[in-house]
Amino acid sequence: MTNTQARNTKVMNRFDLTQRLVTKLKDEAVIGGIGNTNFDLWAAGHRPENFYMLGSMGLAFPIALGVALAQPKRRVFALEGDGSLLMQLGCLATIATLAPKNLTMVVMDNGIYQITGSQPTPAAGHTDLIAVAVASGLANSSWAADEDDFERLIEQSMSATVPTLIGVRIDDKPGTGTTRRDPVQIRERFMHGMGVRQPL
Amino acid sequence: MAAATEQSSAQGTAPTWHGIVLETLKRNEIRLTPYVPDKVLTPLIKNLHADPYFNTFPTAREEEAVGIVSGAWMAGMRGAVLMQTSGFATLANVLASLAVPYQIPLIMFVSERGTLGEFNYGQALVCRTMRPVLDSLAMEHHTITRLDELEFIADRSIKQAITTQAPVALILNPLLTGGKVFNK
Numbered sequence: 001m002t003n004t005q006a007r008n009t010k011v012m013n014r015f016d017l018t019q020r021l022v023t024k025l026k027d028e029a030v031i032g033g034i035g036n037t038n039f040d041l042w043a044a045g046h047r048p049e050n051f052y053m054l055g056s057m058g059l060a061f062p063i064a065l066g067v068a069l070a071q072p073k074r075r076v077f078a079l080e081g082d083g084s085l086l087m088q089l090g091c092l093a094t095i096a097t098l099a100p101k102n103l104t105m106v107v108m109d110n111g112i113y114q115i116t117g118s119q120p121t122p123a124a125g126h127t128d129l130i131a132v133a134v135a136s137g138l139a140n141s142s143w144a145a146d147e148d149d150f151e152r153l154i155e156q157s158m159s160a161t162v163p164t165l166i167g168v169r170i171d172d173k174p175g176t177g178t179t180r181r182d183p184v185q186i187r188e189r190f191m192h193g194m195g196v197r198q199p200l
Numbered sequence: 201m202a203a204a205t206e207q208s209s210a211q212g213t214a215p216t217w218h219g220i221v222l223e224t225l226k227r228n229e230i231r232l233t234p235y236v237p238d239k240v241l242t243p244l245i246k247n248l249h250a251d252p253y254f255n256t257f258p259t260a261r262e263e264e265a266v267g268i269v270s271g272a273w274m275a276g277m278r279g280a281v282l283m284q285t286s287g288f289a290t291l292a293n294v295l296a297s298l299a300v301p302y303q304i305p306l307i308m309f310v311s312e313r314g315t316l317g318e319f320n321y322g323q324a325l326v327c328r329t330m331r332p333v334l335d336s337l338a339m340e341h342h343t344i345t346r347l348d349e350l351e352f353i354a355d356r357s358i359k360q361a362i363t364t365q366a367p368v369a370l371i372l373n374p375l376l377t378g379g380k381v382f383n384k
Contacts, residue, residue: 029275051271051274053298054297054301055294055297056263056267056293056294056297056298058263059263059264059267059270059294059298062259062264062265062266062267062268062271063267063268063271065267065268065271066232066267066268066269066270066271066272066273066274066275066279067271067272067274068271069232069255069268069272069277070232070271070272070275070276070277071275074275088260088263088264089260090259090260090261091259091260091264091267093260094258094260094264094268097257098257183301183302184302186302187302187303187304190274191275194274194275196274196275196276
């Protein structure tokens with residue numbers, strides 16, 4: 001069993017990592033999972049290519065998979081929390097089978113449900129989500145050792161021939177901003193960002 | 201309207217419910233068809249796999265498939281999810297937090313278990329939750345019982361879902377499909 005200590009990975013910060021990602025982006029899609037994950041995506045600076053989830057916990061990777069299948073030439077990022085991913089582990093098998101090379105998944109692992117009161121997840125300290133991903137068939141899955149390694153893995157994923165999953169250990173800080181909770185506008189702006197619609 | 205029916209007749213074969221569904225999906229440019237399998241849906245799933253027009257694959261859960269077709273639609277590709285009644289019963293959260301509030305034309309084909317000869321009490325019970333959930337969210341849904349009405353209902357409902365940006369559930373009743381019967 002691989003436990004948290006054995007990972008030897010630095011505890012980083014969600015907002016800092018999200019900013020490091022967003023700085024690198026041009027027209028790539030980013031799907032932000034519920035709660036702090038998309039709050040920090042919002043706080044890193046809104047872009048029309050961002051999609052913010054306001055529910056449906058665990059569906060950031062499946063939604064991103066749909067975008068990646070529809071637009072194979074566009075790079076698609078998905079940012080998901082560890083608790084959210086635990087809700088939908090089966091999607092890792094689906095993604096491994098379909099293997100879209102334009103999909104980069106990031107799982108932000110702090111071992112807690114921060115937003116609901118920081119209760120530990122059932123996986124905390126015992127389940128290695130990257131090992132789960134590898135066992136699901138996503139061979140290109142790895143923990144980021146530190147911020148530089150995270151940036152390196154992100155850049156490497158841009159030209160990967162298989163889907164990429166990056167695990168980052170993060171601290172227990174809440175999200176930095178709060179996404180404007182207007183689902184229709186979020187969806188419409190995202191569709192403009194994806195180039196499938198023009199503004200009215 | 202009866203293009204699929206005519207095509208089947210021209211080939212000298214009797215129209216089937218699954219043939220009509222496949223042709224109606226194609227005519228409406230619905231290529232992405234993830235599913236969680238069901239015995240009754242087997243011929244449809246088999247034919248979708250056999251037709252290179254479609255990108256069809258199993259998912260581990262129905263809500264996963266809903267996420268996939270939602271993402272695809274927002275990025276310009278149309279999809280529909282295939283499932284059975286008990287699978288629909290897992291969807292209340294994703295319908296209420298993704299498909300309905302974001303105004304996503306989620307198209308669902310639900311093979312109806314739990315009625316007209318059901319042998320599994322659990323299926324009979326879970327079936328009774330389906331229409332109240334759909335009604336509580338004011339979602340469009342139709343129960344299709346007749347072969348001669350299938351193409352009209354499916355084709356019109358798909359077009360309505362897309363143009364009004366609202367989800368729809370098309371419930372395939374045992375009167376249409378034959379359903380699943382006790383077979384020892």
